[in-house]
Amino acid sequence: MSITTVAAYAAPSAKAPLERTTVPRRPVGEHDVLIDIKYAGICHSDIHQARDGWGEGIYPMVPGHEIAGLVAEVGDGVTKFKVGDRVGVGCFVDSCRECEYCKQGLEQYCSGAGVSTYNSLGKDGEPTYGGYSTHIVVDENYTLRIPEGVGLDEAAPLLCAGITLYSPLAHWNAGPGKKVAIVGLGGLGHMGVKIAHALGAEVTVLSQSLRKQEDGKKLGADHFYATSDPKTFEDLAGTFDLIISTVSAPLDFSAYLSLVKTDGALVNVGAPEEPISLNLFSLIGGRKTLAGSMIGGIAETQAMLDFCALHGLGAEIEVIRADQINEAYERVINSDVRYRFVIDTATI
Ligand SMILES: [Zn+2]
Numbered sequence: 001m002s003i004t005t006v007a008a009y010a011a012p013s014a015k016a017p018l019e020r021t022t023v024p025r026r027p028v029g030e031h032d033v034l035i036d037i038k039y040a041g042i043c044h045s046d047i048h049q050a051r052d053g054w055g056e057g058i059y060p061m062v063p064g065h066e067i068a069g070l071v072a073e074v075g076d077g078v079t080k081f082k083v084g085d086r087v088g089v090g091c092f093v094d095s096c097r098e099c100e101y102c103k104q105g106l107e108q109y110c111s112g113a114g115v116s117t118y119n120s121l122g123k124d125g126e127p128t129y130g131g132y133s134t135h136i137v138v139d140e141n142y143t144l145r146i147p148e149g150v151g152l153d154e155a156a157p158l159l160c161a162g163i164t165l166y167s168p169l170a171h172w173n174a175g176p177g178k179k180v181a182i183v184g185l186g187g188l189g190h191m192g193v194k195i196a197h198a199l200g201a202e203v204t205v206l207s208q209s210l211r212k213q214e215d216g217k218k219l220g221a222d223h224f225y226a227t228s229d230p231k232t233f234e235d236l237a238g239t240f241d242l243i244i245s246t247v248s249a250p251l252d253f254s255a256y257l258s259l260v261k262t263d264g265a266l267v268n269v270g271a272p273e274e275p276i277s278l279n280l281f282s283l284i285g286g287r288k289t290l291a292g293s294m295i296g297g298i299a300e301t302q303a304m305l306d307f308c309a310l311h312g313l314g315a316e317i318e319v320i321r322a323d324q325i326n327e328a329y330e331r332v333i334n335s336d337v338r339y340r341f342v343i344d345t346a347t348i
C-alpha cells in the first residue's frame, strides 16, 4: 500500500503564511522507505526559503529538513531498514552519486545534481516537499538511523543544526586539549556547545550579552563572554584553536581572528547577506584559516547521530502544534526560542 497524497503545512506563496494543505508523495520505489514523520524541527533557513529570501522559491513550499519518524513501509530492494525503525532525514534526499565528492561521502558538496529535501526538484523532475508533513518517501541511502538513547523529538534538530556543528568540530579536530569558541547561542550554537563539550574540548561561548550565560554553562560551556564588551577581545587574544561562528550578522572578522591561535581557524556556518571586507594581515600573522562549512555527508551525519545518542545529546526543544508554525517563525526571527521549535506532526 502506498500513500500518494499526504497532509502538510505549506507556504502557498512567498508573502503568505503557511497553511494546511495536501501534497503528493511518490510511490515507494525499490530502494525507498516510507517514513511516518513524528517530528520536524524549524530551522531558520526554512523561514528564509518560505519567504523567498534566497530567490527562486518553488511554491507551494513545504519546508522542513530536520525530520524524525518511523519507517512505515520499505521497497523490495531495501536492505538497511525495516518497518518500525527509528529514522531521520536531513537537508538533502539525493545527490548525483558519481562526482568525486559523492564518492568520498561528501554528498553535501555534490558538484552534480543534488536534491534538497524541499524547494528542489527530485530526480523525477517533481518538486520535493519537506518535513512539515505526515509522511515522506526517501531513498534508503539518504535515510539516517536514529539510535535509541535520544528521543525522536529532540533528535529531529540534529539532522541540520547538529550536523552543521558536528562536521566542522570533527574536521578541525575539536577534542581534549583544544580550546573551542562558539559564536552565538541559538539553535546552531547550543548544539555546538553540547557537541564540543562531549568531544572533550574546552568550550567558550561568545555571545552578544551575558543574558544566556546560565544556559550556556548548563549546556556544557566552560566559559562565557559578552562580545559587546571590548575587554573580551583583549582578554581572549590568541586563545582559541577553533572558533565556529553561527551568526548571520556581519562580524568584525579581524577582531574575531585576533582571538585565534597561530594555525587556528575561524569557521563560519552562518553567513551575513552582504560581502565582507578583511585585512588579510589578520590571517598572515599567525597562518590562520578563515573557512566555511555546510552540514555534513550521509556517513558523517550517521556518525553524529551515533555520537549524540551515545552521549545522550539531543537539542533543547519547544514542541509546538502545526497551527503555531507562523507564530513560531516570528519568534525565531526575534531570537525568542530556547533553542529549537519542533513540530509535533500528529497535529497537522
Ligand atoms: Zn537547516
Ligand SMILES: [Zn+2]
Residues within 6 Å of the ligand: 095, 096, 097, 098, 099, 100, 101, 102, 103, 107, 109, 110, 111, 112, 113
Ligand atoms: Zn555528486
